[in-house]
Amino acid sequence: MSKLFFDNIIMFEEVDKAIKNVASSTEELNELRDIVDGIVNHKVVEKVLDKLPKEHHEGFLALFHKCPHDEVTIFEYINQKSGRDIREELENDLKSISSDILHELSPKDEVSEETGVSKK
Amino acid sequence: MTQPAKETYQKYTQEKYTSEFLRNKLKLKSLETKTSLFEKYPHVKKFLDEKGLDLDKIRKHSAKVITTGALTGTLLFAVPTPSRNLPVISSIVKNITDFNSESSKPINQEKLLTNLREILPDNVGPLTRSQEKQIEKVINDVIGVNTKATLEGEHLNTTYGFIGLEQHLARYPGDNVTYMAPGRGAWGYFAGSKSNLTEEAIEREKWYVAVQTLYLPDWEERLSYVKDWYKYRKVLVVNTANGNAVIADIAEAGPAAWTGKQFGGSPEVMNSLGGSRYTKGAVVMFFVDDPKNKVPLGPIQYNNIDLKGVTMVEV
Incomplete structure (x- = not known):
């Protein structure tokens, strides 16, 4: 079984929909999902570290390494060291990350450099 | 043309x-x-x-930590709410036996729901082995289907999670139905061509579920074996809000962990679990132990009993 401590507050359905619409095979779908997974993991770590005093960064990382699935222990640690309940803040950060990724996934009008005319 | x-x-x-x-x-x-x-x-x-x-591969690391913890008995899934006094299996069985000893009543969905509510944690999430064993007993005795959380050493990424609506899968090359996913399912087409489409293949696509095989601890290392083992594997899915149950087969991998869901269901599966507007909800999902392939796919009939505050969906 695989679980990360923030899995219960992340809902990137639209991102998964967008990826499914594009992927032409299961392998491709899994590859794209893996890339998004990596983006989310790095972003979540960055957002959590933004909220923690620097002296507690290693404590968080150690917990994340030891028990990455343990939502209660990790959130307790972060809340205690940051002095507030950051769960809602992190949920909002995740929504923003989702919008960011969706923005990347939405087709844009590519313009040819040579002619200045849309490639569509 | x-x-x-x-x-x-x-x-x-x-x-x-x-x-x-x-x-x-x-x-x-x-x-x-x-x-x-x-x-x-x-x-x-x-x-x-x-x-x-590597943060790109932290899920794999998480799977190893969880598996190791389970094997050494050191893993404790912290319960966000105060721990509950789990009912002893004998008391659950007594409830069922007392009920069954009365005249031949149809299966009682209320008994199933009551027992599930006593066992399941407040928050939807992974179950302990003890909880799974109790649910196996309840399901086997009330619904009459032999189910296992762990079958032949295999265990789903979770047995209690949210299921979401999936699109139909292409059954053969060129298949075209309403609300169909682009591309093939994880295990490919159900038939080589339209002319080779059997009733069995039709039923398999109709009653399919998606499970997170991609997050199994050693999916990549055991890919060949695991892919074969999970292909069309039968599962029992129970809607924990209303007790509706359906026998489905695994025919798709997913959804991604970051969708907030742990399972996917075909339109027919979702309809049988909660009606035409049911697109997401909490379910338990266990393997069906059916070596002789006798358990048919599709909804399991319950008597229509109106429970207070719970909308029963006729299946």
């Missing part, structure tokens, strides 16, 4: 352009994200390097 060659070529390049274009965009985004984190917090990179930890 075939498309002119030029149009076919343009369609092909447009599709290829789109998926390749998106893959490259996402890869670039991934690189930007890593750079942003490691430039802002260089000590993070140092820590991760020392531990040999």
Whole structure:
């Protein structure tokens, strides 16, 4: 079984929909999902570290390494060291990350450099 | 009617352009994200390097931690709410036996729901082995289907999670139905062609579920064996809000962990679990122990009893 401590507050359905619409095979779908997974993991770590005093960064990382699935222990640690309940803040950060990724996934009008005319 | 060659070529390049274009965009985004984190917090990179930890692969690491903890008995899933006094199996069985000893009543959905509510945690999430054993007993005695959370050493990523509505899968090359997913399912087509489409294949697609095989601890290492084992594997899905139950088969991998869901269900599966507007909900999902392939796919009939506050959906 695989679980990360923030899995219960992340809902990137639209991102998964967008990826499914594009992927032409299961392998491709899994590859794209893996890339998004990596983006989310790095972003979540960055957002959590933004909220923690620097002296507690290693404590968080150690917990994340030891028990990455343990939502209660990790959130307790972060809340205690940051002095507030950051769960809602992190949920909002995740929504923003989702919008960011969706923005990347939405087709844009590519313009040819040579002619200045849309490639569509 | 075939498309002119030029149009076919343009369609092909447009599709290829789109998926390749998106893959490259996402890869670039991934690189930007890593750079942003490691430039802002260089000590993070140092820590991760020392531990040999790659945030791209942290889910695999999580799976290993969880598996190791379960094997050594040291893993305790912290319960966010005060721990409950789990009912002893004998008291659950007594409830069922007392009920069954009365005249031949149809299966009582209320008994199932009451027992499930006593066992399941407040928050939807992974179950302990003890909880799974109790649910196996309840399901086996009330619904009459032999189910297992762990079958032949295999265990789903979770047995209690949210199921979401999936699209129909292409059953054969060129298949075209309403609300169909682009591309094939994880295990490919159900038949080689329309003329080879059997009743069995039709039923398999109709009653399919998606499970997160991609997050199994050693999915990649055991790919050949695991892929074969899970293909069309029967599962029992129970809607924990209203007790509706359906026998489904695994025919798709997913959804992604970051969708907030742990399972997917075909339109028919979802309809049987909660009606035409049911698109997401909490379910338990266990393997059906059916070596002789006798258990049919589809909904399991319950008597229609109106429970207070619970809308029963006729199946």
